[in-house]
Amino acid sequence: MKIVIVGGGAGGLELATSLGRKLGRKGKADVLLLDRGHTHIWKPLLHEVASGSLDAEADAVGYRAHAHQNGFTFKVGSLCGVDRERKVIKLAALTDVDGEEILPPREESYDYLVLAIGSVSNDFGIEGVSDHCIFLDSIGQAKTFQRRLLNRFIRLNRDLDKSDADNTMHVVIVGGGATGVELSAELFKARQWFATYGLKHVRPEHLQVSLIEAGPRLLPALNERISGAVHTELENLGVSVNVSTMVVRAEKDALVTKDGERFQADLMVWAAGVKAPDFLKDFGGLEVNRANQLLVEPTLQVKGDSSIFALGDCAGCVMKGDDGEERWVPPRAQSAHQMASLVGKNIRNIAANKPLNEFEYSDYGSLVSLSDFTAFGRLMGGISTGSLNVEGRIARFAYVSLYRMHQLAIHGWLRTLLVTLSDRINRYIRPKLKLH
Numbered sequence: 001m002k003i004v005i006v007g008g009g010a011g012g013l014e015l016a017t018s019l020g021r022k023l024g025r026k027g028k029a030d031v032l033l034l035d036r037g038h039t040h041i042w043k044p045l046l047h048e049v050a051s052g053s054l055d056a057e058a059d060a061v062g063y064r065a066h067a068h069q070n071g072f073t074f075k076v077g078s079l080c081g082v083d084r085e086r087k088v089i090k091l092a093a094l095t096d097v098d099g100e101e102i103l104p105p106r107e108e109s110y111d112y113l114v115l116a117i118g119s120v121s122n123d124f125g126i127e128g129v130s131d132h133c134i135f136l137d138s139i140g141q142a143k144t145f146q147r148r149l150l151n152r153f154i155r156l157n158r159d160l161d162k163s164d165a166d167n168t169m170h171v172v173i174v175g176g177g178a179t180g181v182e183l184s185a186e187l188f189k190a191r192q193w194f195a196t197y198g199l200k201h202v203r204p205e206h207l208q209v210s211l212i213e214a215g216p217r218l219l220p221a222l223n224e225r226i227s228g229a230v231h232t233e234l235e236n237l238g239v240s241v242n243v244s245t246m247v248v249r250a251e252k253d254a255l256v257t258k259d260g261e262r263f264q265a266d267l268m269v270w271a272a273g274v275k276a277p278d279f280l281k282d283f284g285g286l287e288v289n290r291a292n293q294l295l296v297e298p299t300l301q302v303k304g305d306s307s308i309f310a311l312g313d314c315a316g317c318v319m320k321g322d323d324g325e326e327r328w329v330p331p332r333a334q335s336a337h338q339m340a341s342l343v344g345k346n347i348r349n350i351a352a353n354k355p356l357n358e359f360e361y362s363d364y365g366s367l368v369s370l371s372d373f374t375a376f377g378r379l380m381g382g383i384s385t386g387s388l389n390v391e392g393r394i395a396r397f398a399y400v401s402l403y404r405m406h407q408l409a410i411h412g413w414l415r416t417l418l419v420t421l422s423d424r425i426n427r428y429i430r431p432k433l434k435l436h
């Protein structure tokens with residue numbers, strides 16, 4: 001049996017690791033992971049890569065070595081189509097940065113295919129956004145932002161050295177969800193460290209961050225009390241928070257709102273919502289929802305093809321809310337983690353000729369971290385069946401634990417312990433900010 005998993009992200013890498021250990025190593029199946037990149041960074045950390053708090057080169061997991069250690073194989077490749085009758089997927093030509101072809105377009109056969117290719121930012125077709133704003137969908141984009149941020153700070157420091165004229169760097173972030181909120185706070189931490197590491201003319205008043213949200217409040221997934229507390233905390237840091245503000249156009253150096261207000265910007269980040277990649281709209285005739293997510297059965301097999309599974313942000317899975325209303329399972333790391341566990345079980349059940357299980361989403365709450373300053377969140381279940389608002393150190397601990405759980409799923413106990421230890425050591429020996 002050949003199992004092909006496309007996408008080595010929050011869900012796909014956990015699945016490949018678990019199937020590699022349980023089936024691949026025992027010779028019960030060939031497990032192949034395909035990804036368009038060579039390394040994995042847990043996506044909720046991308047805003048830290050963007051601000052320079054996290055060094056993607058040092059903290060990423062290399063797919064090839066990880067595959068070798070865990071009983072599966074890895075190939076680099078970008079999925080672009082499928083022939084369901086022949087059971088083959090199509091991979092685009094692989095080119096280097098100069099556009100030179102490394103590998104031609106290829107096909108890869110499968111018995112079971114798992115799609116775990118995540119999501120991309122949704123610009124909702126708003127004019128100029130894809131041309132002028134940076135998205136935080138991949139390590140490459142996060143690094144691009146980090147480089148531009150560093151260059152802007154260097155230029156600002158030089159200008160401030162030359163004259164006392166009013167020089168300010170404006171960063172505008174659209175989207176008041178976790179990504180926008182967390183990135184806003186990270187930028188203030190970055191400013192502090194740039195000043196410490198030699199860009200000494202840059203003072204707090206020289207960085208202006210504006211956060212724009214179309215809805216009436218930040219973090220709609222969290223309750224109003226937490227959303228209000230985060231709003232206040234961001235304003236205390238110096239972020240200009242603009243809710244009920246709809247962006248209608250992006251220009252080279254500004255965002256324009258429905259009311260005609262212009263937000264002048266040196267850097268613009270778009271984090272206002274996600275959709276699954278556009279090519280899924282025409283992927284072997286499979287059904288998708290408005291966010292391009294492949295519709296799945298409760299077993300997480302896509303509707304109309306029992307040999308294909310979808311999980312994580314690219315899967316359109318319906319759940320029943322507390323109010324009895326049907327809604328989509330949210331595109332979050334914990335959803336990808338839970339779906340990867342179920343797909344893993346179901347593929348092992350197929351190998352053992354057992355019936356398949358159905359997916360039930362458990363909401364363990366939401367957490368948002370304002371860099372090293374503080375964290376807020378809501379934890380569900382546990383001792384009580386209700387929810388518990390947490391903030392400060394407890395919330396920060398719970399936030400970090402989410403990442404540790406992902407590391408546990410891919411590295412096991414011993415390695416996670418060692419990685420945690422080495423993270424602690426690195427805190428002392430590495431600079432607090434990536435400066436190159």
Ligand SMILES: Cc1cc2nc3c(=O)[nH]c(=O)nc-3n(C[C@H](O)[C@H](O)[C@H](O)COP(=O)(O)OP(=O)(O)OC[C@H]3O[C@@H](n4cnc5c(N)ncnc54)[C@H](O)[C@@H]3O)c2cc1C
Pocket residue numbers: 006007008009010011012034035036037040042043044045046047077078079080116117118119136137178179277311312313314331332333334335336367368
């Ligand atoms: C900045 C940021 C902060 C976030 N913070 C949180 C948070 O605090 N809590 C939370 O729950 N969620 C958070 N999320 C959302 C969370 O990261 C996603 O829901 C989660 O990563 C989805 O997992 P996934 O496995 O579906 O996809 P991903 O983790 O996105 O992985 C997709 C993988 O597929 C690969 N891929 C994509 N297209 C192709 C292709 N065509 N061919 C081959 N490979 C491909 C990609 O390279 C990637 O490795 C955040 C997201 C961002 C961007």
